[in-house]
Amino acid sequence: MTTVRIPAGWPATEEEARAVQDELRARVVLDQPGPPPGSGHVTGVDVAYDDEHDVVAAAAVVLDAATLDVVAEATAVGRISFPYVPGLLAFREIPTVLAALDALPCP
Secondary structure: OOOOOOOOOOOOOHHHHHHHHHHHHOOOOOOOOOOOOOOOEEEEEEEEEEHHHOEEEEEEEEEEOOOOOEEEEEEEEEEOOOOOOOOOHHHHHHHHHHHHHHOOOOO
């Protein structure tokens, strides 16, 4: 199984996670344009769970934005480290998603 590193200071409780989420909310930028359509790369991620075995798997795929050709792909598997709480799924998924993103080759 892939070793998934839990970031230092990662929330351990619902209250801690909500506090982090409230802090990050102020940093969201909604009024600036993104890159032009069809330029660069786009990365997608998805996560699946095996709750019976306390396992989470993440996949990351990088596409060329103009051609949609696959440029790179990677996966990671780790242990679930945060309970299921509606609205706080990122704290359950992000450590494994980050491991999958870290496994992508840098272009």
